[in-house]
Amino acid sequence: MSFSAVELIIKKRERGELSTEEIRWLVAGYTQGSVADEQMSAMAMAILLNGMDRREIKDLTMAMIDSGERLDFQGLSAPTADKHSTGGVGDKITLPLAPLVASYGVAVPQLSGRGLGHTGGTLDKLEAIPGWQASLSNTELYSQLAEVGAVICAAGAGLAPADRKLYSLRDVTGTVEAIPLIASSIMSKKIAEGTSALVLDVKVGSGAFMKTLDRATELARTLVQLGQDAGVKTSALLTDMSTPLGLKIGNSLEVEESVEVLQGGGPADVVELTVELAREMLTLVGIDVDPAENLRNGKAYDKWRQMIFAQGGNPDAALPKAQHTHQIVATESGVLSKFDALALGVASWRLGAGRERKEDAVQFGAGIELHAQLGSNVTKGQALMTLHTDTPEKFERAIEIAQTGIEIGSSAPERKLILNRIS
Numbered sequence: 001m002s003f004s005a006v007e008l009i010i011k012k013r014e015r016g017e018l019s020t021e022e023i024r025w026l027v028a029g030y031t032q033g034s035v036a037d038e039q040m041s042a043m044a045m046a047i048l049l050n051g052m053d054r055r056e057i058k059d060l061t062m063a064m065i066d067s068g069e070r071l072d073f074q075g076l077s078a079p080t081a082d083k084h085s086t087g088g089v090g091d092k093i094t095l096p097l098a099p100l101v102a103s104y105g106v107a108v109p110q111l112s113g114r115g116l117g118h119t120g121g122t123l124d125k126l127e128a129i130p131g132w133q134a135s136l137s138n139t140e141l142y143s144q145l146a147e148v149g150a151v152i153c154a155a156g157a158g159l160a161p162a163d164r165k166l167y168s169l170r171d172v173t174g175t176v177e178a179i180p181l182i183a184s185s186i187m188s189k190k191i192a193e194g195t196s197a198l199v200l201d202v203k204v205g206s207g208a209f210m211k212t213l214d215r216a217t218e219l220a221r222t223l224v225q226l227g228q229d230a231g232v233k234t235s236a237l238l239t240d241m242s243t244p245l246g247l248k249i250g251n252s253l254e255v256e257e258s259v260e261v262l263q264g265g266g267p268a269d270v271v272e273l274t275v276e277l278a279r280e281m282l283t284l285v286g287i288d289v290d291p292a293e294n295l296r297n298g299k300a301y302d303k304w305r306q307m308i309f310a311q312g313g314n315p316d317a318a319l320p321k322a323q324h325t326h327q328i329v330a331t332e333s334g335v336l337s338k339f340d341a342l343a344l345g346v347a348s349w350r351l352g353a354g355r356e357r358k359e360d361a362v363q364f365g366a367g368i369e370l371h372a373q374l375g376s377n378v379t380k381g382q383a384l385m386t387l388h389t390d391t392p393e394k395f396e397r398a399i400e401i402a403q404t405g406i407e408i409g410s411s412a413p414e415r416k417l418i419l420n421r422i423s
Helices: 005-013 020-032 037-050 054-065 094-102 122-126 138-147 161-173 179-193 213-229 251-262 268-284 292-296 299-310 341-353 392-404
Strands: 081-085 108-112 150-154 197-204 233-240 324-329 334-339 367-370 383-389 406-409 418-422
Touching: 005 020, 005 037, 020 037, 020 054, 020 161, 037 161, 037 179, 054 161, 054 179, 054 213, 081 094, 081 108, 081 179, 081 268, 094 108, 094 122, 094 150, 094 251, 094 268, 094 292, 094 299, 108 122, 108 138, 108 179, 122 150, 122 251, 138 150, 138 299, 150 299, 161 179, 179 213, 197 213, 197 268, 213 233, 213 418, 233 268, 251 268, 251 299, 251 367, 268 292, 268 418, 292 299, 324 392, 341 367, 341 383, 341 392, 383 392, 392 406
Parallel strands: 081 197, 108 150, 197 233
Antiparallel strands: 233 418, 324 383, 334 406, 367 383
16 A cells, blocks of 8 residues: 655645554655655654654554564563663663673673763663673573573664664654654664663653653653563662762773662662662563672672673773873862752763764773762862863863852752653
């Protein structure tokens, strides 16, 4: 059956409901090139302005899945579980989480991405480890899951190619925030990946995609519904991203902090979120344990080492360090009442930890090391953070941005890390 792209754009522009057949035709045509970029841009804007109902979003997701291949892990003896975060500042949770969950006999196929803008990419962090390889064939992915139980790698080109095209288009057409497009993008890849259980970490706050709890809740409910409609056991945690997670922002720095957590230490907020997401993943596959135990006893760290070795990395090698540092100090004494995630994320990006375009290289050692957190008592002249970069000319702009995220007062808002759970 053939349709007209222009007629479908007009239909959605006028708040009409696209049929299953129309959506499937549109996605197939865009993937194959018969629907032009400018037409899909207009459709994306119409969807942003007028939305889609639950059935339309499901149809869009399934059409994007059907544009490529699906992975199948049913031959594994272990249950599969995965986690997806909507992205934040200092969000290195995938690194300790995958080996922690795998240490309980669950296979974790964590297909991850690279950073763009102020949010870091999991693959960029792991590539700071000498020798570690992000790209695996489907056969290598399956073998590592069977032998080690945990894989963090790049998604293959065969998974949801329609999403890859549409994702790039959204970025340059001002339609990134459209919840139907965010939801179908995330879930098309996760459902095609073939996991049987999925936990979503939907971030809320200045450093997140979703700035308000209402918008984040709407997205989380949409994601959970899509997963359940596709037969994947799905739940979501809404978590705070108004201030950075942990004390380290940047690729090598976040690997260091992840290893601290896996060795039984690390900042309390990173440990708390890792344990709660692990508990949620394990519960979905029917395992009732306290995941903190395998952080304390070293089993999660042993699994981390196996996972890094399996992908060519050396977990004992020294991580890259930036050549230049600069400290920002407190200008007065008091309580750190604002330590803004967006400002610190953008400052880290400016130092070289992130990229502006997908083809840009990152500096593995660049980033920010925090010496205090929201609510800390500080004295005038005390170091609040150390900036790291290989290119000292980047300091001026990064310092300017970081300072906009700092306020010292007489009190600080109490931070609640986990805001809600949706299942």
